[in-house]
Amino acid sequence: MASAQTVLQTSISELPLFHRGKVRDVYEIDDEHLLLVATDRLSAFDVVLPTPIEHKGKVLTQLSAFWFDKLKNIVPNHCITADFEEMPEVVRRHEVLRGRSMLVRKAEVFPVECIVRGYLEGSGWKDYKTNKQVCGRALPPGLQHCDKLLNPIFTPATKAAQGHDDQVEFMQLIGHDTAAELKSISKEIYTDASEYVLTCGLIIADTKFEFGRDKKGNIMLVDEVLTPDSSRFWDASKYEPGHPQLSYDKQFVREYLETLDWDKTPPAPPLPQEVAEATSRRYLQAYEKLTGNQLEL
Ligand SMILES: Nc1ncnc2c1ncn2[C@@H]1O[C@H](COP(=O)(O)OP(=O)(O)O)[C@@H](O)[C@H]1O
Ligand SMILES: [Mg+2]
Numbered sequence: 130m131a132s133a134q135t136v137l138q139t140s141i142s143e144l145p146l147f148h149r150g151k152v153r154d155v156y157e158i159d160d161e162h163l164l165l166v167a168t169d170r171l172s173a174f175d176v177v178l179p180t181p182i183e184h185k186g187k188v189l190t191q192l193s194a195f196w197f198d199k200l201k202n203i204v205p206n207h208c209i210t211a212d213f214e215e216m217p218e219v220v221r222r223h224e225v226l227r228g229r230s231m232l233v234r235k236a237e238v239f240p241v242e243c244i245v246r247g248y249l250e251g252s253g254w255k256d257y258k259t260n261k262q263v264c265g266r267a268l269p270p271g272l273q274h275c276d277k278l279l280n281p282i283f284t285p286a287t288k289a290a291q292g293h294d295d296q297v298e299f300m301q302l303i304g305h306d307t308a309a310e311l312k313s314i315s316k317e318i319y320t321d322a323s324e325y326v327l328t329c330g331l332i333i334a335d336t337k338f339e340f341g342r343d344k345k346g347n348i349m350l351v352d353e354v355l356t357p358d359s360s361r362f363w364d365a366s367k368y369e370p371g372h373p374q375l376s377y378d379k380q381f382v383r384e385y386l387e388t389l390d391w392d393k394t395p396p397a398p399p400l401p402q403e404v405a406e407a408t409s410r411r412y413l414q415a416y417e418k419l420t421g422n423q424l425e426l
Pocket of ligand 1: 151152155233238353
């Protein structure tokens with residue numbers, strides 16, 4: 130059930146709505162700036178659920194802010210601030226936006242998702258089971274579910290308008306040189322971040338990045354980065370290939386939904402309180418483990 134603290138949707142009359150995504154409400158501040166507001170919406174199987182997940186929006190925003198700062202020496206990013214006190218006055222008038230908002234530089238976003246996989250899970254595992262390859266890359270025989278890959282692989286996908294992610298040769302979409310650059314940056318972020326995350330006791334099984342160009346044409350990292358919505362985080366100490374790992378994300382939700390007779394088209398059924406609460410706890414734990422701090426609630 131929605132509590133006073135959860136936010137399923139925002140509506141800020143003074144600001145034009147730029148985009149309402151599955152999770153974020155994006156407002157236009159001016160020609161060059163956007164406000165990304167992470168709500169407590171959760172999507173599963175590409176459908177937004179009616180039940181909010183407490184603290185989720187703040188976790189996504191503050192964790193992304195943490196990573197943008199940490200990764201800024203690898204690649205510039207869109208983040209100006211996620212500190213509510215530093216926001217323009219028109220934002221600060223709305224307490225509902227506190228903690229969950231990020232002021233960013235507007236980008237021309239590349240219509241691709243830059244996915245890096247270090248382990249065999251999700252669609253990668255499905256592909257391997259049937260084809261002994263992942264997105265066209267042949268892999269050695271005999272790999273198990275969740276096995277670590279010898280080298281992380283880059284498996285870009287298009288951002289299809291309908292929300293589903295197709296595998297494509299993304300080179301045609303963005304050009305050879307840009308494609309090579311995004312691949313190299315994505316792998317570097319994954320490798321660097323994985324090293325750090327291991328010191329927090331976690332593994333990044335796979336993750337998705339989005340990039341765009343700023344006004345001057347420079348590439349920058351945009352959207353969210355290394356959150357439980359864009360990544361699979363596993364406990365390093367409990368990691369054991371051969372079966373699914375407990376993941377710091379919406380795994381409880383997916384597992385619950387799989388027990389229902391729901392055809393995965395809208396409308397999605399509500400979540401029982403204990404599933405919503407367990408999911409909220411997982412998101413908070415991810416934040417705490419990765420940053421070493423408690424989230425300001
Ligand atoms: N700096 C930016 N400039 C323009 N668009 C951005 C920027 N950062 C993120 N976005 C876009 O804002 C949207 C964020 O909302 P989200 O809920 O993730 O939407 P979606 O359902 O499309 O994934 C995404 O479409 C993302 O590509
Ligand atoms: Mg998104």
